[in-house]
């Protein structure tokens with residue numbers, strides 16, 4: 521892989537009918553970098569992550585992850601990307617362990633890894649509970665476990681610490697934090713905290729990038745006004 525970029529966006533856009541949810545976004549993300557995607561409600565953050573996860577087709581421009589063009593070549597990188605979505609993407613009637621076992625099967629991951637990851641997010645004791653019976657923070661922990669189950673190189677994190685208490689946030693940090701060594705694209709509604717842990721910032725407003733560059737130089741004044 522060398523020093524080739526992990527994520528490359530070039531003039532990326534997505535329309536829903538007349539509405540441009542994302543327009544003309546260009547960004548290059550090197551291996552190991554953290555990108556904070558910021559912007560007010562409806563700015564296009566989740567749309568971008570869903571495109572990068574291969575779940576949504578761009579209507580203009582190019583999105584490449586690990587050298588594969590999305591979504592057409594997404595099959596080649598699916599096992600190398602982890603997605604922590606805004607919605608849990610879990611089967612509520614299955615237990616935490618059953619949910620992860622299902623994904624382990626999809627990704628060709630050893631079954632032992634399921635309990636290892638549930639322990640790592642502090643849910644070992646509740647692994648046999650149905651997701652429907654878990655609190656929101658516990659459900660978020662299962663989602664974190666699911667996102668890192670296959671030890672992905674790239675993490676797409678939509679508000680990763682939403683619903684997590686400070687202890688839980690600290691507990692999942694080795695898995696999804698900067699120390700995980702993974703290339704991370706994260707959204708947040710806590711801009712100061714996100715900028716502090718980011719190398720790059722992509723600030724969106726009405727689907728357009730109003731800033732795309734070094735986190736150290738970002739000025740968020742007016743972004744949420």
Ligand SMILES: Nc1ncnc2c1ncn2[C@@H]1O[C@H](COP(=O)(O)OP(=O)(O)OP(=O)(O)O)[C@@H](O)[C@H]1O
Nearest residue numbers: 536539540541559560561562563564565566567568
């Ligand atoms: N499936 C869809 N159909 C129609 N419009 C959509 C769809 N998904 C998103 N949009 C629109 O695209 C725009 C961007 O939405 P998106 O969810 O990406 O914003 P966001 O920045 O993640 O917002 P939030 O901070 O509220 O989560 C919004 O105007 C939204 O209504």
